[in-house]
Amino acid sequence: MPTYNEVLTQVQRLALSDQLRLLEELRKIVHQGVEVEGDDEVVSAQEIAESQAALADYVAGRDRGISSKEFKLKLRQSVIPKPNRSILELEGLGKEIWNGIDAGEYVNQERDSWNG
Template identity: 40%
Template sequence: MSNYQEVLLQAQSLTPEEQIRLIEELSSLIRQQVTMTPKPKRSILELRGLGKEIWNGIDAQEYVNQERDSWNG
């Protein structure tokens, strides 16, 4: 039996009040771990090329011309 299963069985034997207390304490421990773990910095360059398949077969200048024409009504 895994540790998780053992703990789950033990938690099921607790009263509802004890289960709620256990959840609150586990949540607190997890929040502390999450806030102590530094998040990696992200770069805008990671988005480079995202969605490029949408533009396959479309002439850029023709697209710009159509957009400009739509501004005038």
């Protein structure tokens, strides 16, 4: 496999139009996501870069990280959405279709249809 410097030298020898084409192809490669093994998840290049930068900050002591208590609070706030609606709002919905129908008679007809 050629070294970085060998590749760079070859690229510098290309015509400007070919260098620009190469840049576009490299941009596509760099920005495409990476599939997570054993999962349908795709992690974007940006997420990977952010994760690597965060790790470097942590290792260098520029970021102390967060406690498990802080993490649980953040997780709870981001994952558990507050319900905007209540199931009770559906009470009585469609009741007009049952007007004039005797419930007991309807149930008996349904049971009779099960027996053929």
